[in-house]
Amino acid sequence: MSNNFRLRITNHRKIFFNYTRDIKCFSCERDLHDSYTVSGNRGKTRCVPCAVKYHIIDEVPEEIKELI
Numbered sequence: 001m002s003n004n005f006r007l008r009i010t011n012h013r014k015i016f017f018n019y020t021r022d023i024k025c026f027s028c029e030r031d032l033h034d035s036y037t038v039s040g041n042r043g044k045t046r047c048v049p050c051a052v053k054y055h056i057i058d059e060v061p062e063e064i065k066e067l068i
């Protein structure tokens, strides 16, 4: 399984694998380099567990459950 999974939830919310950008989770400050990242509105990015916790997404998508 590759890390090419990408999911657009709405126009401003999507889940993608962050290969290059040097960003941190807005909520827990975890380094998101080389990991799945959820971009929300207002430019905030979060790790997937925080995105679920803060209701950016409803749940961790089945496809990446074992990868985060």
Ligand SMILES: [Zn+2]
Residues within 6 Å of the ligand: 025, 026, 027, 028, 029, 030, 046, 047, 048, 049, 050, 051
């Ligand atoms: Zn986080």
